[in-house]
Every structure is written in structure tokens, then in C-alpha cells.
Amino acid sequence: xxxxxxxLKGIIRLVSSALIGSGNDERSDCDVILDAExxxxxxxxxxxxxxxxxxxxxxxxxxxxxxxxxxxxxDSLQSCLLCSDLYLKNDxxxxxxxxxxxxxxxxxxxxxxxRNTGKKYDYQVIDRGAEFGLKIVISFSDATKDFCKQMAAxxxxxxxxxxIRIGAKxxxxxxxxxxxxxxxxxxxxxxxxxxxxxLIGIDGNPFTETAFNIKKPVFTINATLQLKNSFIIxxxxxxxxAPDSTSIKSGDDFVITGxxxxxxxxxxxxxxxxxxxxxxxxxxxxxxxxxxxxxxxxSKAKKGRVRIDEVILPxxxxxxxxxxxxxxxxxxxxxxxxxxSMPLFSRKEEIENFNIEIVNCEEYEAGLxxxxxxxxxxxxxxxxxxxxxxxGVFEGVKAVITWDDDEKASLKKGDLSDLxxxxxxxxxxxNLKEVVNDKK
Numbered sequence: 001x002x003x004x005x006x007x008l009k010g011i012i013r014l015v016s017s018a019l020i021g022s023g024n025d026e027r028s029d030c031d032v033i034l035d036a037e038x039x040x041x042x043x044x045x046x047x048x049x050x051x052x053x054x055x056x057x058x059x060x061x062x063x064x065x066x067x068x069x070x071x072x073x074x075d076s077l078q079s080c081l082l083c084s085d086l087y088l089k090n091d092x093x094x095x096x097x098x099x100x101x102x103x104x105x106x107x108x109x110x111x112x113x114x115r116n117t118g119k120k121y122d123y124q125v126i127d128r129g130a131e132f133g134l135k136i137v138i139s140f141s142d143a144t145k146d147f148c149k150q151m152a153a154x155x156x157x158x159x160x161x162x163x164i165r166i167g168a169k170x171x172x173x174x175x176x177x178x179x180x181x182x183x184x185x186x187x188x189x190x191x192x193x194x195x196x197x198x199l200i201g202i203d204g205n206p207f208t209e210t211a212f213n214i215k216k217p218v219f220t221i222n223a224t225l226q227l228k229n230s231f232i233i234x235x236x237x238x239x240x241x242a243p244d245s246t247s248i249k250s251g252d253d254f255v256i257t258g259x260x261x262x263x264x265x266x267x268x269x270x271x272x273x274x275x276x277x278x279x280x281x282x283x284x285x286x287x288x289x290x291x292x293x294x295x296x297x298x299s300k301a302k303k304g305r306v307r308i309d310e311v312i313l314p315x316x317x318x319x320x321x322x323x324x325x326x327x328x329x330x331x332x333x334x335x336x337x338x339x340x341s342m343p344l345f346s347r348k349e350e351i352e353n354f355n356i357e358i359v360n361c362e363e364y365e366a367g368l369x370x371x372x373x374x375x376x377x378x379x380x381x382x383x384x385x386x387x388x389x390x391x392g393v394f395e396g397v398k399a400v401i402t403w404d405d406d407e408k409a410s411l412k413k414g415d416l417s418d419l420x421x422x423x424x425x426x427x428x429x430x431n432l433k434e435v436v437n438d439k440k
Contacts, residue, residue, distance in 0.1 A: 002139035004189050006152045007204060010182035012042065012086055012132045012159070016258075016310050017095070017125040017250050018175040020046055020167040028096050030123035030168070035087065040094060040126045042086035046166050047134075054164060055154055057212035063147050080148060082137045092130035097248065098122045098236065099259060125174065128251040134159075134179065149186070153209035156184055171290075171303070173258020173310035184208075215404070219361035221373055223354040223399040227316070227346035230391045233260050233384045234341075243320055243340040247384075254344055256311040256383060264383045265308065265356070268372050276429060283435045288358070288365050306369075309355040316344035343391060350397055364432045366403070367425035373399065377411075 020042060022033035035041045052068050069079030099121050136155065140148040158164050159179035167175040185204035187194040197204055233256065235248040247254050266289050273281035290304030320342050354376075358365055375381035377396030384392035401409040401422060409418035 002189065003141045004139075004145065004194070005187045005198060005204075006138040006140065006148055007185045007187070008134070008136040008138075008152055008156060008182070009185075010134050010159075010179045011089060012047075012134050012177050013180055014126060014128050014130045015162060015176040015178050016173055017097075017128050018130075018167045018177075019123060019125045019169055020175075021123075028124045029121045032094055032124040032126055035085075039088045040092060040130065041088060042132050042166065044083040044085050047086065047164075048081065048083050050164055050166050051155060051158070055151070055158060055212070055214055057154070057214060060147075060212075063144075066144070067148070067151060080139050080144065082139075084135050086132035086134055089131040089133050090129075093127040094124050095127050096122050096124055097257070097259075098234070131180075149207065149209045150212060152184060154211040154214060156182060157211040158214070169259065171258075171307045172262050173308055176309070216359050217361065217404050219358045219366045219369070220402045221354075221356040221369060221399060222402075223356075223373065223377070224350050224352045224397040225354055225376070225394040226348055226350060226397055227344075228379060228393045228395055230343045230345045231256075231313075231316070231384050232341065232343040232386055232391055233257055243342040245339070245385075246318070246342040247344050250310060250312070254313040254316065256313065258308045258310045260384055261311065261354075262306070262308040264381060265306075265369075265372050265376075268375055268381050269368055272371050273368060277432060280432070280435055284365075284368065284432075287435055288368070305359045305361070307357045307359070309353065311351060311354055313344065313351060314349035316346060316349065318342050319345055341386070343386065351394075361403070363425050363428035367427070367429035370401070370422055370425055371429075 019030065020033050020040070022031050024031045032040050033043065056064065066077060067080050069077050069081075136152075138148050138152055156179065159177065160182060162176055162178045164177055165175040166177060169175070183203070184207060186207050187198045187204040189195055189198075194204060196202075232245070232247045234245040236245055248257060249255065250257075266285070269288070270281065270285045273284045277284065286302065288304060289306055290302045292301035320340060322338060322340055324338050356369060356373075358369065372381065376383075376394060377399070379393045379395050382392040383394070386392070395413075396411070397413050399409075399411045400407060401411070409421045411418055
């Protein structure tokens with residue numbers, strides 16, 4: 001029997017949209033999971049699985065095993081932690097996002113021979129700003145009390161400081177969460193007053209505890225850019241009176257989706273790698289961005305280590321434009337090919353938080369991403385749709401390069417004096433003979 005309980009309560013807020021799939025495809029290719037009332041919710045298994053994967057203090061394997069519980073053959077132990085499903089606390093939108101599969105060799109949409117069209121898919125997401133109620137209860141004994149309190153503090157720190165992401169496509173900016181209105185309380189069952197509070201549901205005794213250090217080695221690029229001209233990532237409206245395409249939103253803000261930004265960065269990284277290291281380029285890209293063999297269900301898949309956040313755009317102005325599609329063979333207008341587009345136009349606003357991270361990074365991998373940053377910084381790498389008419393071109397304003405919170409360089413437009421601190425990363429890529437790392 002437990003000697004006491006620790007309770008962590010609060011509100012989980014989506015900092016970015018989240019894809020928590022149900023396994024169904026009735027409304028899109030991948031539907032969001034819904035409760036009995038048709039509202040999105042977060043299953044406890046989704047949250048606890050991510051916490052267990054991320055919170056692994058060094059040299060604590062035996063204690064962690066008992067804390068999370070286990071089953072090994074006939075031997076099993078129940079977890080100390082109990083978490084309820086997280087139900088919606090406010091109004092939330094479920095929106096559909098469109099995706100396309102890009103051929104990295106030519107930068108064009110892959111062709112689906114069966115459907116005789118480009119490969120396209122769509123998926124539902126819970127829109128940014130949705131809030132869900134959280135309640136975690138941890139049972140402890142005298143022997144485990146100190147460890148359980150420190151684990152509770154570590155879970156609180158991870159959730160409060162946006163270190164946890166849930167659902168699918170987390171490396172592409174989705175599923176970023178934060179804990180707000182939190183409370184961490186303790187009940188000691190040696191104390192009659194605490195027993196009474198627990199039984200009737202009164203708040204326990206608040207406490208603070210030092211969290212474990214669970215940081216992983218991370219290489220980070222955080223850049224601020226300006227849009228040179230115009231930008232769009234197409235979102236198609238259901239309203240017949242609306243423009244045929246507008247730029248995609250998250251909440252009330254226009255965004256550069258993580259999928260679009262990551263797709264552009266991966267494509268350029270692959271091009272650079274094949275130019276510098278053609279013999280091992282694919283291994284470099286697969287090890288960094290992950291891979292899956294869609295033609296072989298028995299092959300091993302690997303999750304990438306590059307994580308890219310969605311970028312919230314400033315209040316750009318919008319303008320409706322009518323365009324026509326040209327038959328490149330005849331030079332004439334294709335019949336019925338008139339469409340309206342509403343892109344975003346720049347007034348030289350600064351766009352902050354182009355954030356790119358590599359977990360467990362090698363120096364040559366940092367060098368490759370720095371070369372990609374150079375192309376983005378100088379306007380050689382465009383992002384988003386309608387690039388053929390000059391959209392999605394940026395120029396650098398400033399960037400901070402860090403490795404494990406140690407600042408390696410701070411770059412500013414017109415002042416790139418710190419570049420000398422980064423040359424050894426690119427040299428490491430140039431001198432690379434083989435890829436020997438296969439990190440998780």
C-alpha cells in the first residue's frame with residue numbers, strides 16, 4: 001500500500017497544431033481521435049509514452065524500471081504513475097492540412113501512375129491553442145518518496161518548458177505543448193489531515209523539488225529572416241466564394257508549416273551532400289532525416305534527428321491575384337485553367353524563430369545544415385508554393401548558432417565576422433570518409 005501520493009494538475013495547451021491519429025481515414029487520409037461527444041482528446045497513453053521515452057536520468061535504470069512499471073515474461077510490476085485521458089477544456093478547431101510528396105531529385109511532385117496525378121494526401125490536426133485538462137497521480141513509499149518527488153518535478157519541468165511533443169510529425173513542428181496553471185501537491189498518508197484531504201478531494205501540500213537533468217546534446221540554429229517579396233503555402237477553402245487558394249493558418253496566424261520548411265531543407269541538404277560526398281550522401285541524409293521503405297513493409301524504418309518548428313508569420317498584407325495556366329507546348333491558355341490565389345506580401349517585417357535542431361549531432365551534420373542555412377540566408381533556397389513565380393524567397397537578418405546551450409556564433413546581416421567559428425563544421429563534412437554513426 002502506498003505511503004503517500006503526489007498529484008500534478010494543470011492545463012496542457014497546444015503551442016503548435018497536433019496530429020493525434022485515430023487510425024481511421026473517414027474524413028481524411030489520417031483522422032484525429034475523438035471522444036464520445038465528437039471532441040478531440042489526448043489519450044493518456046500518448047502522453048505517458050512520450051514522457052517515458054524522453055525522461056531517462058543517467059544511471060537510474062533500476063529505479064526508472066520500477067517507476068514506469070514493466071512486464072518481463074511472468075514477472076511484472078505496476079507503474080507508480082497513473083494518468084487520466086486529457087479532455088478538451090475550451091473550443092478547438094479540427095482542420096485539414098494538405099500534403100504533397102516531393103521527388104528530391106528534381107524538386108517536383110512525385111507522380112502517382114494509378115491515379116494519373118501528383119501524389120497528394122491530407123490529414124486532420126487539432127488547431128493551435130486547444131487546451132486539455134491534465135491530472136497525474138504518483139504513488140510512493142518511504143523508500144521511493146525522494147525519487148518520485150524528483151521525477152514529478154522533472155515531468156513538470158519538461159511540460160512547462162515545452163520540451164515534450166505528442167502525436168505524429170513532431171519533427172515537422174507538430175505537437176508542441178506547454179503546461180499552464182500547474183500545481184504540484186503531496187499527500188502523506190501518515191498524516192490524518194492529508195488522508196482526509198485526499199478522500200474528499202481537497203488540494204494537498206504544495207512542494208518544490210529539483211528536476212533531473214535530462215538534456216540531450218543538441219545543435220541549434222535560430223534565425224530571423226525577411227521575406228523578399230511574397231509567400232504562400234496553399235490552403236484550399238470550402239467556401240465557393242472564397243479564393244481558390246490562400247496561405248495556410250494556425251489559429252489566427254499565417255504560418256510556414258514545419259513540413260514545408262523541413263521538405264525544402266531536406267531537399268537542399270541532399271543536393272549538397274550528393275555534390276560534396278556522392279558516395280555516402282544517401283547514408284548521411286538517411287541517418288540525419290530518417291527513412292522508411294514504402295515498397296517493403298518488412299524493412300526497418302528510422303526516425304530522423306532533425307526537428308524543425310512551425311514559423312508564425314507577422315501580419316503580412318494579402319492580395320487577391322488571378323492567374324492562368326499556360327500550355328507549355330502551344331504557349332496558349334489551357335481551357336478553364338483560370339484560378340484565384342491570395343498570397344502574402346512583405347512589408348520588410350522580420351520573421352523570427354526559424355528554429356532547426358539536431359539531436360545527438362555530429363560535427364559534419366552541423367556543417368551540412370550550416371550550408372543549407374547559407375542558401376536560405378542568401379535567397380538561393382525558396383520555401384512554400386508557387387516558387388516558379390518568385391515566391392518564398394528570404395534573406396537573412398540574424399542567426400544564433402548553439403551547441404548544447406554553448407553559443408558558437410551570432411550572425412547579423414552585413415556582419416558575418418563569427419563565421420570563422422563555424423568553418424570547422426564544414427571542414428568536418430569535407431573531410432568525412434564514412435558514416436559510422438547510427439543514432440536513435
